Amino acid sequence: MTDIEIEAPELTAFDEGPLKLFYRYKPPGGARGLALMLADQVEPLGDQWSYTYWNPETGEFAEDVDDLVARDIDRPISLSDSVSEAEA
């Protein structure tokens, strides 16, 4: 696996096939040119990524910030809460 930095999503069709989602990314090593990767070949790893919503027709991005609500810190507990250090 190789780390890549996403530049933008792109819908592209090849050989009159259906439109598929690709990602344009920065070519490795500072090389010039176009680097595209099929969406299903890309996986998140680490913490430096995020989801967003994209409308291919208008090119708009939307983050749905209304979803970002403060949730109570209280976490429901489970049986794992009864484990003691010696047992774990």
Add this chain to the structure above:
Amino acid sequence: MVVATPDVTHAWLMSNLTKPAHRRFLRRLALVVIDEAHVFDSVFGSNFAYLFRRLAVAARMADRTADAEPLRVVAASATISNPVEHLAALTGMAFEAIDDTLDSSPRYGRQILHLACGSGQEASAAADLQKSMLERSDQGSFLTFIDSRQGAERLAIRTDAEDVKPYRSGYEGEDRASIERALRDGSLRGVVSTSALELGLNIPHFSVGLNLNVPVSRKSFRQRLGRVGRQRPGAFAILAEPYAFRRFGESLSSYYETSVEPAYLYLQNRFIQYAHARCLADELEMLGVTGRKAAPSFVEWPEGFRDIFDFAYIGGPAARPREFDPIHRIGGDAPHYNYPLRNVAEEGFIVATGGGASGPQRRIGNLNLQQAIREAFPGAIYLHLAQGWKVFEWRSTTWERAIRVGRTSSRAYPKPLLRTFVNVSLEKDGVVEGRFRRGETGFLAECQLQITERVDGFNDRGERKLYRDLQAEDPNMRTKTREFRTTGVVIQISESWFTQKGIKARVAEALTELMRREYSISPADVDFGATNIAAVRDGQRSAMVDAIVLYDATHGSLRLSEPAYTTLGVLIERLKTAISMTPEKEDLLPPEVVRALEAWFLKIGPEADDLADLLKTAGSDQGRPGWLQVYAPGSIVCRRNAQGL
């Protein structure tokens, strides 16, 4: 004779089968006593079921004489409604029950009360009560249960008394032992605990028990109740808002009188199976079975285990599917140590102070990732033994997984800004057992899901602080993410009432809460999503804005959310009963929403054979057509192979 927890049996006894003493013990093992058998349900019980079978294999293989006797098992349980069936599933053996008609243990009277207080005021009411008890009496002690680890810490701090301590998991052994000693010798007047004190510790002198909110399962309620009034008459009070019982179609009396729920086991969870298959393979190797192996046939293995065993060891006849890579990595070279019994294996962190210029590093506790992003996110104040610790840094490298903290006296506790993304697989393989029912205005389905939980910042005294803004000044202020695959039930309703502001979240929350109560599911084990839901088809993720998802919060799924598909009608009926018992302003959901939900459900058709055709159109008529969920520009991700164009 060995007296051991299942955890020690798993990690110590079973990982040392080459040692002569261990083999000798197993060769002579004739009787297994399982105490508190009702504890062995859910994830812990499912893990125990495999551990028991592995123990039976090791005992049999250590004694290869022709007249070797099978193991005998005696089990004891206090609160369980299906003991014979449960123990049969737990051990694969037949049991005979000796029931409570022969019980002659001493009993004292207990008063059980519902102390009504304002919604959200439970903790302050409990703190006042605790202070009052300490002031007005110098006799006896109390035990307060709260279903929140950090909540237990906060309540102990609010009570502000030297002889009241918090108690929960995640403490170092020495700290726990000190609290337990003080409890036994009576020097502590009160304890605020999570379920950690529900079982195991035999401390008979509690005269008062308090419980913040209604315990989610009756089994847990009985267990907590049983901690009080063991030496003399006692009282147990539930502090909850006035409609806490009626809101869910119950009363305190019916809650107490209804029989305790059955114990549930999830023996088909393939990640639990994989962890035990790896342990079994190691054990067979230690017992002299080299090369190709098979799960011994003299033990009854749950469905699916043999198939998984075939790819759980090097040289096995099958190739390991990719979805098992993470659970394999967690096991490392020591599966007995790295796969815990009490939860499905999850990445863990130690919480430590000091290090570098701040002096020697001192470990103060441990957290798994699910707990860490809620309790110890960057910028949080992590409470531990009623002391606040400011979280400075997460270190996550191959050789170190630590959360670095420093002491603080601040009493302003930031809350995490958590976002949950739910990706629903709407492909044929993504629908569980063909469970897809289409209606005139939506569908009901049980599907494979990918859940992403992400803390993007925190709310500090009313101010929203996002890591993307804080990062410039402090590079340690970064988002933290937890991802897992599971299953859940998708309810899609293309009707205008459903997408009105706030309705989806209320419906999802009400159904989840009812399901937890109706089927006695631990609150930590199921969750819901009402926003940020996307349908995945052909590698693309389309936003679904008119759907909710009730899902299993455990990695790999225990399919606890299944009743939302199989008995949604029952849950809607319960909802109708509940709203008939409360004044309209206290209703769980507005009556018109319940009526609309029922009308939608009555139009849902049966499961159909042409699933592939149905799925082509499902999710494509969502309320926000054309919007795709994508990785944001600037995201650093991985490309899987060298197929870049």
